[in-house]
Amino acid sequence: MTAETAKDLVHRRLKGAREALVWKLDGLSEYDVRRPMTATGTNLLGLVKHLALWESRYFGEVFGRPFPEPLPRWQDSDGSEMWAARDETRAEIVGRYRRVCAHADATISELPADAPGHVPWWTPPETELFAIVVHLLDDTARHAGHADIMREQIDGRTGYAAAYEEPVDVAAREALHARIEAAAKAAPEF
Numbered sequence: 001m002t003a004e005t006a007k008d009l010v011h012r013r014l015k016g017a018r019e020a021l022v023w024k025l026d027g028l029s030e031y032d033v034r035r036p037m038t039a040t041g042t043n044l045l046g047l048v049k050h051l052a053l054w055e056s057r058y059f060g061e062v063f064g065r066p067f068p069e070p071l072p073r074w075q076d077s078d079g080s081e082m083w084a085a086r087d088e089t090r091a092e093i094v095g096r097y098r099r100v101c102a103h104a105d106a107t108i109s110e111l112p113a114d115a116p117g118h119v120p121w122w123t124p125p126e127t128e129l130f131a132i133v134v135h136l137l138d139d140t141a142r143h144a145g146h147a148d149i150m151r152e153q154i155d156g157r158t159g160y161a162a163a164y165e166e167p168v169d170v171a172a173r174e175a176l177h178a179r180i181e182a183a184a185k186a187a188p189e190f
Contacts, residue, residue: 060103062127
């Protein structure tokens with residue numbers, strides 16, 4: 001497999017993970033996309049906001065192709081990229097994410113897999129485009145997994161994409177949960 005073929009494959013997977021993440025917001029109330037679902041405050045819309053910031057950095061500044069909209073500097077990140085403020089709309093955050101993704105896609109498509117990049121917050125800071133695409137695929141897939149679990153906690157919906165979603169069978173899920181719980185309680189301590 002050539003480096004460019006590998007880059008294209010990983011890029012397609014990144015696009016799929018992005019869509020899975022955004023799909024997790026579909027049909028939910030403003031409260032449900034914003035509410036903290038973990039002790040650390042992780043929430044669905046915050047994950048999208050977070051990835052918009054970091055994709056803009058990795059596929060923009062790292063390759064001398066800054067995203068054209070104002071964003072906080074990476075050095076100023078204070079955690080506020082992980083949740084939506086009262087005055088930030090879902091449409092605004094998702095729209096920014098989609099624009100960032102288009103900008104990132106242009107960087108990925110226009111540069112060769114071995115294009116040099118400079119990540120000031122990494123040690124060592126020198127890298128190549130392919131490594132950044134893999135890094136962002138990993139990060140996006142990880143956060144899409146978080147979103148899948150949060151969405152399941154909200155309304156039971158699961159899946160990678162709308163096309164593969166199956167109806168929620170509450171009775172079957174409760175039976176499976178009870179079976180797994182019983183196995184966990186019966187497990188010996190080692």
